[in-house]
Amino acid sequence: MPLSRRRFLHLSAALSLTAGASLSLTACSGGSADSGTQTQDTGADLPALALSKAPWVQLLGPTSARLRFETREARALPVTIALPDGSSLTATPALREDELDYAWDFELEDVPPDEPGLHVLQELLLEDLQPGAQYGWSVDLGGGEQVSGTFRAPPAAGEAFRFGWLADTMRPTVTETAAALRSAAPDLLLHGGDMVYQTSPADTWTGFWQAMATLFAGSALGVTLGNHDFEDMDEVHVMFERLFMPQGDSGANRYNAFSFGGVRFVHIDTESDRFGFPEEVEGMWDWVRAELQATADDPNLRFAIVLMHRPMFTLSKYWVSDATERDARHAMFVEFGVPLVFCGHVHAYEHWEVEGVHYIVDGGGGALSYDPVEEKDAVDEARPGESDQQIAHSRTYGVTVVDVGEDGRLAVQRLAAGTAAVEDSFTVG
Ligand SMILES: [Fe+2]
Numbered sequence: 001m002p003l004s005r006r007r008f009l010h011l012s013a014a015l016s017l018t019a020g021a022s023l024s025l026t027a028c029s030g031g032s033a034d035s036g037t038q039t040q041d042t043g044a045d046l047p048a049l050a051l052s053k054a055p056w057v058q059l060l061g062p063t064s065a066r067l068r069f070e071t072r073e074a075r076a077l078p079v080t081i082a083l084p085d086g087s088s089l090t091a092t093p094a095l096r097e098d099e100l101d102y103a104w105d106f107e108l109e110d111v112p113p114d115e116p117g118l119h120v121l122q123e124l125l126l127e128d129l130q131p132g133a134q135y136g137w138s139v140d141l142g143g144g145e146q147v148s149g150t151f152r153a154p155p156a157a158g159e160a161f162r163f164g165w166l167a168d169t170m171r172p173t174v175t176e177t178a179a180a181l182r183s184a185a186p187d188l189l190l191h192g193g194d195m196v197y198q199t200s201p202a203d204t205w206t207g208f209w210q211a212m213a214t215l216f217a218g219s220a221l222g223v224t225l226g227n228h229d230f231e232d233m234d235e236v237h238v239m240f241e242r243l244f245m246p247q248g249d250s251g252a253n254r255y256n257a258f259s260f261g262g263v264r265f266v267h268i269d270t271e272s273d274r275f276g277f278p279e280e281v282e283g284m285w286d287w288v289r290a291e292l293q294a295t296a297d298d299p300n301l302r303f304a305i306v307l308m309h310r311p312m313f314t315l316s317k318y319w320v321s322d323a324t325e326r327d328a329r330h331a332m333f334v335e336f337g338v339p340l341v342f343c344g345h346v347h348a349y350e351h352w353e354v355e356g357v358h359y360i361v362d363g364g365g366g367a368l369s370y371d372p373v374e375e376k377d378a379v380d381e382a383r384p385g386e387s388d389q390q391i392a393h394s395r396t397y398g399v400t401v402v403d404v405g406e407d408g409r410l411a412v413q414r415l416a417a418g419t420a421a422v423e424d425s426f427t428v429g
């Protein structure tokens with residue numbers, strides 16, 4: 001039985017925040033009417049339990065984050081958190097159990113299948129994080145084995161940090177783009193959607209996690225919804241929402257926002273209304289305006305960076321002939337001084353500057369590439385002069401890294417898959 005939205009919301013509603021001393025750890029899970037929550041002892045004599053989804057961390061607020069991982073057995077695996085002062089805390093995560101019908105198997109030797117049956121999401125809420133501090137986590141798999149990683153808590157405004165963007169991740173090339181981004185050691189990782197392609201004979205969710213595990217082990221993750229996250233087997237509920245939602249501090253929506261280092265990261269959902277979920281995005285653009293206004297009014301926030309899957313400006317096959325809505329949204333970004341807008345969907349790289357707003361279209365995460373200026377003539381005919389605002393383009397695989405300086409200046413670099421060679425760079429501010 002596919003997951004329903006009701007069950008997803010039950011989980012999010014069960015998140016309970018606790019105040020504490022230097023760090024609070026809370027096992028957070030709702031279970032559901034037919035699953036429930038279990039915790040079992042993890043004796044040292046038990047064999048190692050394999051992870052079907054390696055750990056990842058998402059931000060829920062300025063001082064709170066959530067660690068999740070997935071197993072195929074309902075055996076809670078203890079998690080040890082290494083604190084900035086050198087001490088550590090160990091806690092047992094809560095379990096959410098779901099029986100999934102989702103199955104995807106190409107029966108290829110190097111592609112791990114998505115198998116139906118019991119999937120156990122193990123999760124731990126971390127509260128009272130120290131701004132900008134580095135935290136370690138280690139999951140005890142049993143049998144003397146463990147898996148470890150780190151993440152940086154959201155820095156205060158005025159602290160420098162680095163974030164990285166990748167989108168449209170298809171195996172096998174995603175292993176090269178993930179490696180390039182990992183070598184850049186971002187403090188925050190942003191995925192722009194289209195995580196897994198059922199059209200690809202090399203993609204499964206389990207395989208995606210294998211490719212991303214090292215990257216996920218280095219920083220907190222923010223996700224944006226893409227069109228390929230809506231494929232068969234109720235994928236958007238069973239995978240995207242079950243695994244990644246809720247995110248941020250603005251409500252349990254597919255669009256959401258969080259703050260990091262004085263920057264408001266605003267994730268927009270450009271896809272739900274196209275795939276039969278218009279209610280999911282009802283009022284979203286009013287919410288975007290309110291977020292931008294709140295950012296402008298908050299002395300602890302410098303500006304917002306907007307993240308969406310579908311591009312607003314492109315010369316690729318995804319250009320749109322009717323730009324009415326696009327122009328209204330762009331005008332809003334100009335009004336509020338949004339310096340950067342990230343988009344994916346186009347399997348290539350484009351950099352635009354339109355009235356001071358820099359649009360980075362980078363869907364070069366591994367999905368089969370195509371020409372990012374294929375429809376230049378059509379755009380020129382429809383809107384003469386628009387294409388002059390495209391500053392750079394490249395039909396290459398890669399990722400984009402942004403250094404946010406203490407002074408708020410942005411240094412942007414587009415890095416090539418594999419080598420991490422700088423293909424394009426510019427500064428804003
Ligand atoms: Fe894509």
Ligand SMILES: [Fe+2]
Pocket residue numbers: 194226227228309344345346
């Ligand atoms: Fe897409």
